[in-house]
Amino acid sequence: MDDSTSDCQLNQGEVDYEFESNELPEFVPKVGMTFTTLEDAGNFYRNYAKAAGFSTRVRSTNRKGNEIKNQLITCSREEKWKSKISPTEKTNPTAGLNCLTRIYIHTLNDVGAWIISKVVLDHSHPCCPSKAEMLKQHRELSMSIRCTIENNKEAGIRPSKTYQSFVAAAGGHRELNFIEKDVRNYITREVQNVSEQEDTKEFGKYLLRMKEKNQNFFFELELEEDQSIKLSFWADARSRAAFEYFGDVISFDTTYNTNK
Numbered sequence: 001m002d003d004s005t006s007d008c009q010l011n012q013g014e015v016d017y018e019f020e021s022n023e024l025p026e027f028v029p030k031v032g033m034t035f036t037t038l039e040d041a042g043n044f045y046r047n048y049a050k051a052a053g054f055s056t057r058v059r060s061t062n063r064k065g066n067e068i069k070n071q072l073i074t075c076s077r078e079e080k081w082k083s084k085i086s087p088t089e090k091t092n093p094t095a096g097l098n099c100l101t102r103i104y105i106h107t108l109n110d111v112g113a114w115i116i117s118k119v120v121l122d123h124s125h126p127c128c129p130s131k132a133e134m135l136k137q138h139r140e141l142s143m144s145i146r147c148t149i150e151n152n153k154e155a156g157i158r159p160s161k162t163y164q165s166f167v168a169a170a171g172g173h174r175e176l177n178f179i180e181k182d183v184r185n186y187i188t189r190e191v192q193n194v195s196e197q198e199d200t201k202e203f204g205k206y207l208l209r210m211k212e213k214n215q216n217f218f219f220e221l222e223l224e225e226d227q228s229i230k231l232s233f234w235a236d237a238r239s240r241a242a243f244e245y246f247g248d249v250i251s252f253d254t255t256y257n258t259n260k
Helices: 038-052 129-134 143-154 159-170 180-213 237-246 255-259
Strands: 056-064 067-075 102-108 113-120 218-223 229-235
Touching: 038 056, 038 067, 038 102, 038 113, 038 129, 143 159, 143 180, 159 180, 180 218, 180 229, 229 237
Parallel strands: none
Antiparallel strands: 056 067, 067 102, 102 113, 218 229
C-alpha cells in the first residue's frame, strides 16, 4: 500500500457522528500520530470509534518473517463483497455498507515506533455514539458482573434468569452495556472452561491414586495447551487379563467436543 498522504481524508467538518471532533481533538486520528506499540495504536482507534459511534476490525496485516510491518484497521461495515444471503433472510442487513473509514499504521524501524500514515474519517452510514457501547466490540462485562455470573452458574441459575436480574437491578435493558448473549458466551468461554480444567486435574489425581494402589495399573495422559485432555489411556490388572482373554478394547473419541 502507498504510504503517501496526498489522498488522506482529513476534512473533519464532514465527519458524520454526533460529537464535534474539534471538541475532542485528542481522540481524532491524524496522519503523523505515533505510538510506542501497535497495540497502543489499535486501542487508540478503538476508543475513538467508541466515542464516534462505530466499531472497527483489522482488515489486513503485513509481516516480514515474524514481525508485523503494517496494519490496516477499518470500520466494521467496510465489506465490499456481495452477500449470498437473501436480503429478506438477513439478520443484519446493514452489516456491509462499503464504508471507507480507516487508518493505516506502519512501523518506524529506525525508532521502533508506529505511525499513522493514512486516515479516512468519512462514513457511508450514520453513527450513533450514544449506542456505541452496545456494538459487539465495545460491549464488556465488569468484574462484579462476571463474579455474579459465576456464582449463579454454580447455584444452577439459568443464564436468562441471571441476565434478567441484571436488567432489574439496572432499571431496564437500556441501562446495561451488554446483552443476554454476552452472559451466555461468558459462561461457555470462561466458566465451563475452568470447570473442564478442574475435571482434568481431578482425573489426573485419580489415575495417580490408582497407580499407588496397584503397581500393575498403567496409564498415559496427554493434555492440550489449555489443559484439556488430548488423549488418555489406562489399564488395571483385571483389564489387562481380560484383554488377553477377550482381545477387546474400549475407545472414547472426544473429537465431538473439538468440532461442536
